[in-house]
Amino acid sequence: MQSATTYYQCQRCGNCCRWPGDVRITDDETAAIAKHLNLPLQDFIERYTHLNANRTGLSLIEKPNGECIFLEGPNHCQIQAVKPHQCKGFPNEWQFPGWRSVCEAIEMPSPAS
Numbered sequence: 568m569q570s571a572t573t574y575y576q577c578q579r580c581g582n583c584c585r586w587p588g589d590v591r592i593t594d595d596e597t598a599a600i601a602k603h604l605n606l607p608l609q610d611f612i613e614r615y616t617h618l619n620a621n622r623t624g625l626s627l628i629e630k631p632n633g634e635c636i637f638l639e640g641p642n643h644c645q646i647q648a649v650k651p652h653q654c655k656g657f658p659n660e661w662q663f664p665g666w667r668s669v670c671e672a673i674e675m676p677s678p679a680s
Contacts, residue, residue, distance in 0.1 A: 575658045575672035581642030582669040583657050587633040589619045589626040592651045597625060599649040627651075 592600070601611035612625065615636055619626040628636050637645040644650055658666055 578671040580671035584635040584638040
């Protein structure tokens with residue numbers, strides 16, 4: 568993890584949206600995304616989610632190429648306004664192995680400094 572005095576400013580490159588793996592969503596996030604997409608909750612769940620790998624909740628499905636189902640074009644998130652906390656937290660709250668080689672976030676002094 569980065570030092571307490573480092574902050575990474577997202578450049579919305581979309582590269583993290585192309586990294587395979589579970590994007591877990593809470594019940595509140597599920598409801599917010601469904602509302603944002605103007606879908607009944609059950610329709611959203613059936614169309615865009617699956618049981619996550621450890622069977623403890625829901626995750627967003629991926630496109631066949633591993634991209635997030637809500638990534639459109641090179642870097643547009645269709646649910647940006649209501650994206651899951653897991654997405655909002657990257658790379659400042661969590662990181663995956665090799666993230667720096669694909670992420671275009673700019674290292675800056677921490678906003679709390």
